[in-house]
Every structure is written in structure tokens, then in C-alpha cells.
Amino acid sequence: MATLELRDLRKSFGPVEVVPGVNLDVAEHEFVVLVGPSGCGKSTILRMIAGLEEPTSGDIVIDGAVVTQREPKDRDIAMVFQDYALYPHMTVAENMAFALRYRHVKRADIRRRVSEVARMLEIEPLLQRTPRQLSGGQRQRVAMGRAIVRDPKLFLFDEPLSNLDAKLRVQMRTELRKLRDAVPTTTIYVTHDQVEAMTLADRIVILNHGRIEQIGTPEDVYDTPATAFVASFIGAPAMNLLPARLDHRQLRLEDGTVLPCPLDGARDVLCGIRPESLVWSTQPSGPCLHGTALTVEPLGADTLVTFLVGDTEIAARLPPRSIRRAGEALTLMLDPAVVHVFDQETGQRI
Template structure:
């Protein structure tokens, strides 16, 4: 068990800078997820923590120990790879016990630990098999078992579920969460799947272009994104972005999209809006905040529905405002149809105002 401290971390491959100054402190027992689009440097950060990539600049501490120049085997970490990286010529038992055997644990101890881990993961019957005789989900469990038996200070997961089918991914997600609750080992987990990030993490780190965009609990990241990128990346279907203007008059600041959709902003926000008078902004609103429910905060708007996507428990409707396609989320009871007219309600309190120049949420 240990906390992990990363200070001003950089990584330069040949001439491209993959990681450009990451500061992150991870508390003991915390489950932190690095999420971002491919090429954002999240895997590189993880591999530097593991010791598989050299650090170009900056410091990594595991516990209180500076590990920059310590080889992976002495960092007391365990890693689960996307490809599982199981040794194909070894049985499941041998795969799981390899690290222990190299570290000269006694035979009884190895047997005990492996059997215990196998029980936790439900793979006790598979110990004599070889990886090629296992299904994807089983291999993933073995890879986790290999990490668990060592009882390391930190678990590292590098996109562990992306080779599994959707159903298995859901199951393994629960499994990983269960194991973490059971063992309480500090965990750093890399994924590009925002559902994994939202469901598993204590804290989510959203990365883009080698930098951190935002760190926060899943709830914070979802409800209070700090940049347009975070707002658009987290959430599925993605947040809608509508171009609009900020207008100042004697009553204060208001947002103007078109004649029907314009509303005054809270007084609290006014300070931040200074200087944006008359400027173009992007207005972000999540699909669930465009629905059929009437309320005080809602702005009614008549639309012609382009497309309906029934999902069973809810229905996604697509329509166009100012030539931008938007998505709303309504109850299936409304029986909305393509090409029909409908009145939808936009929750004006749920708009995120984004300065398109800085990508910051105001």
C-alpha cells in the first residue's frame, strides 16, 4: 500500500513530446483512472510509473521513494496489460506464480497465495490449463491473478478490458471493482472508455495532448467539466454544443441562441463574463437536459425531429438548431416519430458556457 506522487512529468520520444508536464498525487488505496483519446499520453504515463519507459524529466514517487531510476522489478508494482501478456508456455498456476518464484518465495507460500487469488477471481479450476485454452475473460482474470498474488504496493492497469466483448467487459468491470474493494490496493487504471472511468474510479484524470485537462471525482467531471474538451469527451451520447452569443443589457448578462432560446445568467457568473459581451460562445448541454418535462427552469422550443433512436428505457431524438444537430433524451412514452413536430424543454440551468478561444468553461 502506498501513495503515488508525480511531479512535472515529461516524456519525449525522438522528437515528439508525448507527456508534457503532469502533476498528480494519488492517495493510498485510491482508484484513479487516466482517461483520454488515443495518443493523449495516458499509457505513457502509466508505463513510466511501471518503469517500462524512462522518464525524460520530472519525478515519480511510490511511497516516499523516488523511483525514476529504479527498475520495474524493484518498484513493487504489478501491471495488467491490454493483451494480458500471459506466458503461453506456462500453465495458469505457473503464470500466476512466476513473480513469486523469481522472488524465491517458499513452495507452500506460493501455493497458498495462488490458490487464494484464484478463489477470489473464480479461476480455481483453471490452474492447470494453458492460456490458449482460456476465453478472453478467463485470461483477463489470470492476468489480474498474476498481479494480485504479489500483493504489490500499486496496481497498474493498461486498458485491460478493451480486448473483451461488451458483455464480458461489463462483468469484468464489476470484478475489478470488487477486487479493489477487497484488497484496497492503490490502483492506477488507463482507459479510453469513459464508461469505465465513470463507473470504476474514485477520481478521474482526463488527459489531452500530453497534459491533464481536469482531475476530479466522476461526479465532478460529469457535472462540472472545466473545459469544452472534458465536457464533450465524458458522457454518451456526447454533450450538445450550440453556438451562441453573450449579450449585456441593463438587466445583466444573457445568452442568445435564437429568438426562442435566450435567457439571463446567474448574477454569480457575471464576474467571469466580463469582456465577453457580444462575443461568440459555445453552449454545451447534455442530452438528458433536453427532454419533454416541463419545469420552471425550462425553455420550451418547437422542433422538427429528424431521427428517433428508441433504446427501450429511453428514446434519443435528433433535431437541428442553427444548422447544428442536437440530441435530446425523452421518455419512450411520448411516442415521438421522425419528421414529427415536438416541443422540447431545455433546462437553462444546465447550460455550460464555453469560451471557444480558450476552451474553458465559464
């Protein structure tokens, strides 16, 4: 178990700066998820922590020791790659034992540890198979087994579920959560899937263009997003961001709707409303949004409806069968207390 510290970590590829300075402290046993859209630099940060990319500047500190210049093998980390990176010509057992061989672990101990981890991950019957004889989910487990068997200070996961189909991804996510509790090693997990981030993380780091937009617990980033980017990234469907005018404790939307607001001052803002914050009622009262349904997607447990407010298309998550088809008029109630307000220019929360 270990702590991890990133001190002003920067990375440039030629003239392109992909990570323009990241500072992060990860506590012992903590499960931190780096999340962001493709190309935001999250995998580059992970690869720098692993020692597979050399930082342009800054330091990586594991358990109090600066390891920036150390080889990957000398950092006592284990990594699970996006495509698993299992050695195709070796059996599952050989794959899992590979790293231990170079750590001078005795053969009997290697056998015991491989067997223990295989039992924990329920892959014992697969030990003599080669990776191409395994399904995607089984390969995923073997890749995790190969990391766990090392008993490293730090686990690094690079989008480990992205190659799985939707159903298997949900199943593996649950298993990862169980595994997280069973093996409480400090973990950095990279994903572009905000659901994975929300369900697995102790803390989420949201990245955009290499910069940290917000660090916080899943509840923090959902309830109080620090920027409009975080607001639109966390949550599915994404938070609706409507251009509005803040005018002395009032928010005036494009369609003329006026919402009460605790903020003072006068400026252009983005008004953030989560789709699940819009309430459908047969007898609406208080502040409401009016529109005509553009699309209706019945999902079983609820129905996703889109409609126009001014020129902005917004989404609402409504009870099942509340709206049946596109074209129906709708009026949705809105609790002004759950409206998020962001500066239109900087995107910062006000």
C-alpha cells in the same frame, strides 16, 4: 499500499512531445482512472510509472521514494496489460507464480498464495490449463490474479477490458468493482472508455494531448466539467456544445433562442447542454428548444433523438415512445440552471 506522485513528468519521442508535463498526487488506497482519447498519452504515463518507458524529465515518487531511475522489478508494482500478456507456454498456476519465483518466496507459500487468489477470483478449476484453453474473460481474471498474487504497492491497469465483447466488459467491470473493494491497493487504471472511468474511479484524470484537462471525482467531472473537451468526453451521448453569444446575463443561441444566464459580460461562448437535461413535455413552458427530429433511436429505457438548433446537430435523451419517428416536430424544455458555459476560444469553463 502506497501513495504515488508524478512531478512534472514529461516524455518526448524524438521531436514529438507526447506528455508535456504532468503533475498528479494519488492517495493511499485510491483508485485513479486516466481517461482520454487514443493518443492522448495515458498509456505512456502508465508505462513510465511501470518503468517500461524512461521519462524525458520529471520524477515518479512511490511511497515517498523517487523511483524514476529504478528498474520495473524494483518498484513493487504489478501491471495488467491490454492483451493480458500471459505466458502462453505456462499453465495458469505457473503464470501466477512466475513473479513470486523471482522474489525468493518459498514454494509452499507460492502454492498457498496462488491458491488463495485463484479461489478469490473463482479460477481454481483453471489452474492447470494454458492460456489458449481459456476464454477472454478467464484470461482477464488470470491476468488480474497474476497481479494480485504479488501483493504489490501499486496496481497498474492498461485498458484491461478493451479486448472483451460488450457483454463481458460490463460483467468484468462489475467484478473489477467488487475486486477493488476486496483488494484496496492503490490503483492507476487507464482506459478510453468513460463509462469504465465513471463506474470504477475514486478520481478521474482526463487527458487531452498529454495534458491534464481536469482531475476530480466522477460526479465533479460530470456536473462541473472544467473545459469543453471534458464536457464532450464525459457522458454518453456527449454533451451538446452549441455556439452562442453571451450578452449581459443572456445567452443567444444560433437559432435565436434566448436563455437567461447568471454570467455577465459579452463574448462568444459554447453553450453546453447534456442530452438528459432536455425535458420533453406535452405542455412545454419556460425556455425551450424547437426542432424537427433527424434521427430517433429507441433504446428501450429511453429514446435518443437528434435535431438541429441553427446549424448544430444536438442530441436529447427522452422518455421511451415520446418521439416515434424522424421528421416529427419537437419542443424540449430546458432548465437554464443546468446549462454549462465555456469560452469559445479557450474552451475553459466560465
